[in-house]
Amino acid sequence: MSMSEELVDHEEAPVSSATGRPLTKRGEATRRRLLEAAELVFAEQGYHEASIVKITERAGIGLGTFYLYFDSKQAIFEALVLDLNRRVRHSMSEAMAGASSRLEAERAGFAGFFRFTAEHPALYRVVREAEFVSPEVLRLHYTRIVEGYEAGLRAAQAAGDVDRGLDPQTTAWALMGMGELIGMRFLLWERDADGKPPAELDPVVFAGMTRIIDNALAPRTGSGDGGKEA
Amino acid sequence: MSMSEELVDHEEAPVSSATGRPLTKRGEATRRRLLEAAELVFAEQGYHEASIVKITERAGIGLGTFYLYFDSKQAIFEALVLDLNRRVRHSMSEAMAGASSRLEAERAGFAGFFRFTAEHPALYRVVREAEFVSPEVLRLHYTRIVEGYEAGLRAAQAAGDVDRGLDPQTTAWALMGMGELIGMRFLLWERDADGKPPAELDPVVFAGMTRIIDNALAPRTGSGDGGKEA
Amino acid sequence: MSMSEELVDHEEAPVSSATGRPLTKRGEATRRRLLEAAELVFAEQGYHEASIVKITERAGIGLGTFYLYFDSKQAIFEALVLDLNRRVRHSMSEAMAGASSRLEAERAGFAGFFRFTAEHPALYRVVREAEFVSPEVLRLHYTRIVEGYEAGLRAAQAAGDVDRGLDPQTTAWALMGMGELIGMRFLLWERDADGKPPAELDPVVFAGMTRIIDNALAPRTGSGDGGKEA
Amino acid sequence: MSMSEELVDHEEAPVSSATGRPLTKRGEATRRRLLEAAELVFAEQGYHEASIVKITERAGIGLGTFYLYFDSKQAIFEALVLDLNRRVRHSMSEAMAGASSRLEAERAGFAGFFRFTAEHPALYRVVREAEFVSPEVLRLHYTRIVEGYEAGLRAAQAAGDVDRGLDPQTTAWALMGMGELIGMRFLLWERDADGKPPAELDPVVFAGMTRIIDNALAPRTGSGDGGKEA
DNA sequence: AATGAATGAGAATTCATTCAT
DNA sequence: GATGAATGAATTCTCATTCAT
Structure with missing residues (x-):
């Protein structure tokens, strides 16, 4: 029931589940193959199947x-979610890196998110x-993504790039939800003529x-955001 | 894997799963008790547990x-989802009924959705x-909810109450996603001092x-929505 | 790890392991068949095999x-040991019933024990x-048998039929041990020409x-039992 | 299922399980450490655990x-039993060495047996x-111990120190059984206030x-041993 | 001589579903 | 209509043993 201790964010040397010792190079490779296989299987069949x-x-x-590397099905599941979480955040922040404005960054972040989703449906489904x-x-998983968002929003609000009347936390969860359902509906449910899922959003x-x-975040002109705007 | 035929929307006389004949009054009551029990159990333990x-x-x-009323575990699951779906939509449209403006209706609709979510966590989880x-x-489930939204958005756009630059379908899914994650985060995850979940959103x-x-939907002033606005 | 509650001595209505309800007649029969099969299998292959x-x-x-009647392999094992224990004690006390002297009773008790052992090698092995x-x-298991012995020894000592210098508890365990190893060696290890085990002790x-x-228990003549004898 | 060939009694140079060659000094030490570890683990957890x-x-x-020294789990088990058997017999005969009478020797033998049991619970359990x-x-294991006993009894009977009416083989097994159960009950089951097992018998x-x-073995005075005594 | 990663047969246990009562 | 005993396929997990290093 309890999670393994590896919930920390940083990449750390994985250890043998059986002996607790750090893995050899060969062991590392095996572990990686298991995680990759798990991603595919979970994505296709879901956790329980x-x-x-x-x-x-x-x-x-x-x-x-298997049991040399993970204690249980749940353990590899957790490891996989954490791994994918790390990667989707990396994908998002990389995409946002070059943006010149907050709104552009926002768009880029979503684009990165959708790209990752299309490539890794497992994240979604699992x-x-x-x-x-x-x-x-x-x-x-959700909290880590949201926290990044939220920090960005606060900064943008301070800079005047985002409506100061928005509650950053609520907004971050709302945006996350938008992305999730849009991704589900227009990436995962969509199939082209060959039955292939699209590589990116329509x-x-x-x-x-x-x-x-843009609408949701743009600073309001005229009506203030609690009187702080001119 | 295939759904039972009862996916139609309207309340219809349920039939015995064994004989195919319509249920007696007693049978109806038993069926109802099963659905209620399923809602509780699914909400607490999830489908697989x-x-x-x-x-x-x-x-x-x-x-x-059980098997006099449902063909399988999956069958009661589907019946339950459809039942809850009907009820959440009812709850939402009832809440929106008296609204005087589109935005007010939107708020009321969300309020209805959150109220239902708080009372029926099963919907969410299941x-x-x-x-x-x-x-x-x-x-x-999603499509039915979204379709209502979408129709409302189109009407409101036509009436000039909602930004005509928004794509109604995309917007409907986005709003749905917002509601889902906000509900998850701030209703289902939240516990007060007694470990009780809140009855409504903070x-x-x-x-x-x-x-x-409001931001997302409000007609844009100044910049048009593709030039159609004055 | 903990034993089921049925460790009490008296025959009590067994209950379904799954529902906790008392068994129907059919259920009782099934449970009995399981116990009988377990006795044979345990006797032939041992617990772990x-x-x-x-x-x-x-x-x-x-x-x-199986799991309608017993929670686990250990559970049926415990039920079986308790059942056999009840029966071996019954067998012994029945054999001793008609004895006219303590020593004769002792002999009869052992005879009953050996008879049971020959018929139910499972008790031994398990x-x-x-x-x-x-x-x-x-x-x-051991304690229950020993307690009967011990009580009998005390009574016989009081009656002057058994050496008063003997410690009843120690003696009871010693006799039990004698019976166990003699039974093992001369009943369970013994095979006749056809490979059949003997029905009774040589x-x-x-x-x-x-x-x-006789030697061990007989009251000492001459030398007292600590001076208490005349 | 078949025993390894090392069932002979005498200490003989152990050989590599892999190469069949006699062990080096270093190999001997490793083998000894394995046996010692096995004794502890078997005593604590039993063979199957x-x-x-x-x-x-x-x-x-x-x-x-491990497999350089023993062919299998069963092989080390057998080696251990034989090793312990040799040592318990040594312990017993040493204890009996200085005794001046048969009965005293008998007591000393038991004392040696109990001492060994207290120090090596593995023997018992395994x-x-x-x-x-x-x-x-x-x-x-049993036969070797019993054979010593039996020989001693015969000699003592010949010398008139032990009741000639006793069957030496039966008596030897009976005494062995007494010792076993007394040891189990009063050494292995006993724990002092600190949860420590006692070092010797109460x-x-x-x-x-x-x-x-004494009672069991002492020559009968008066009544003969089947008429053969004067 | 020593090592430990890899293996898969085998064990216990669960649970949706059937069917005789 | 209602019941619950019976079923067995399927799943997770363990561990003695092998073998390449």
């Missing part, structure tokens, strides 16, 4: 070997199942999102 | 009796697990949401 | 059915494996045992 | 190294589990045992 056997078969590894599997990681939808965000 | 035994025990009926259990009902959060929606 | 599948196959019932499986039942051995017991 | 990993960890050597692990060593119990043995 996935089984250790399916994961190890996909990884091309013996069943028993997280939505996580509430009863591992509530702690679920919360950690331009109309992306433009639509951009407009909503 | 829930078991037929737990549901029938909670309902106070015999295990075998839906988030539904992707791998019954993708069809999952989509149906006023600050609700005000925050309102501001976001 | 025995498996639930082997037991249910022997009983001619489905694997899952108990010797029990120390790491279920220490509590192991102790209960007369020479039984006579040998009798002599030891 | 013990695992090779636990044993090698306790011994402070690598897992794979032997009681051995019936299904390795019946041959189990029998060998004096009352030991005196009790002595009396039983």
Whole structure:
């Protein structure tokens, strides 16, 4: 029930689940293959349909070997969510890096998020199942993303780039929710003629999102945000 | 995997799962008790942890009796989602009924949604697990809610109450996403001192949401929505 | 780790392990078949080699059915030991019932014990494996038998039929040990020409045992038991 | 299932399990550490709960190294039983060495046995589990001890120190059984206030045992041993 | 001589579903 | 209509043993 201790954010040397010792190079590779297989299997079948056997078969590894690296199905699930979380945030912040304005950064951040989602449907699917599997990681996942958002919003508000009347925390969760459902609807549910999912969001939808965000965040002209504006 | 045929929207006379005949009054009551028990059990334990035994025990009926009313665990799950979906939409449209403006209606709709969420956490939890259990009902659930939104948005755009630059479909999904994550974060995750979940959204959060929606939807003054505004 | 509550001595209505309700007649029969199968399988293969599948196959019932009656392999093990314990004590006291003297009773008791051992090798084998499986039942088993012995010895000492210099508790354990090892060596290890185990103890051995017991217990003539005898 | 060939009694140069060659001095030490670790682990956890990993960890050597010294888990078990058997017999005969009479020797032998049992609970525990692990060593263990006893009894009977009416073999097994159960009950089950097992038998119990043995073995005065005595 | 990563057969246990009563 | 005993496929996890280093 309790999470493993590896919930810290920083990449740290993974240890053998059996002996507690740090992994050899060979061990590291095996662990990585397991995580990659788990991502695929979880994405295709969901957490509950996935089984250790399916994961190890996909990884091309013996069943028993799994337990040298993870204590349980839940443990690899948590490790995977944390791994994907780290990567999606990396993807987002990289995308936002070159932006010249807050709104542009916002758009870029969403674009990065959607790109990652399209490439890693597992993140999406697995997280939505996580509430009863591992509530702690679920919360950690969302909270970590939201915290970045929130800090950005506060800074932008201070700089006058974002409506000061918005509550940063609420806004951050709201934006997160928008991104999640838009991604689900227009990336994961969408299939082209060949049954392939799209690599990126439909331009109309992306433009639509951009407009909503622009509207929502733009400093209000005229009506003040609690009197602080001229 | 396939949905039962009862995906239609209207309340219709439920039939015995065994004989296919319409239920007697007594049968109706038993079916209702099963659905109520399922709502509680699914909400507390999630779909996979829930078991037929737990549901029938909670309902106070015999295990075998379950199969007189539902073909399978998945069947009651789908029936429950559809039932809750009907009720949440009812709750929302009722709340919006007396509103005098589009924005006010929007706020009222969200308020209705959050109220229902607080009272029926099952809707939330069950839906988030539904992707791998019954993708069809999952989509149906979201789509039905969104369709109402979308129609309202189009009408309001036509009336000039909502920014005509917004894409109604995208906007509807975005608003839905906002509501979902705000509800998750500030209703379902929140516990007061006694460990009880709050009956309604924190006023600050609700005000925050309102501001976001107001911003996002309000017709833009000055800059047009593609030149159509004066 | 903890024993079930049924460690009390008296025959009591067994309950369903799943529902906690008392068993129907059909249920009682199934439970009895499981216990009988378990006795055979445990006797032949020992506790660790025995498996639930082997037991249910022997009983001619489905694997899952086992868990309607017992929580685990350990649970049926404990139930079996307690059941056999009750029966071996019954067998012994019945054998002793008609004896006219203490020494004769002693002999008859051992005879009853050996008869039971020959018919139910499981008791023997299973108990010797029990120390790491279920220490509590192991102790209960020995203690219950010894207590009967001890009480009989005290009474016989008071009546002057048994050497008053003997410590009743120590003596009871010593006699129990004698019986156990003699039974193991001369009943369980012994095979006749056809590979069949003997139905009863070799007369020479039984006579040998009798002599030891007679010697050990008989009141000392001449030398007193600490000066209390005339 | 079959025993290794090392069942012979005499200490002989152990060989590598892998190469079959005699061990170097360093190898000897490793083997000894494995046996010592096995004794501790088997005593604490029993045969089935013990695992090779636990044993090698306790011994402070690598897992794979185990198989350089023993073919299997069963092999080290058998080696351990034989080793302990040799030592307990040594302990007993040493204790009996200086005795001036048969009865005194008997008492001293038991004392030696109990001392060894208190120091090496593994012997006890492991032997009681051995019936299904390795019946041959189990029998060998008991038989070797009993044979010594039996020879002693015959000699003492010839010398008139022990009741000639006793069957030596039966008596030897009976005495062995007494010792086993008394040891189990009053050494292994006993814990002092600190939870520590006692280092030796309670004096009352030991005196009790002595009396039983004295009674059982002492030549009968008056009534003969089947008429052969004068 | 020593090591520990890899393996897979095998065990216990769960639970949706059936069906005789 | 109602019931609950029976079922067995499927899942997770353990551990003795092998073998490349």
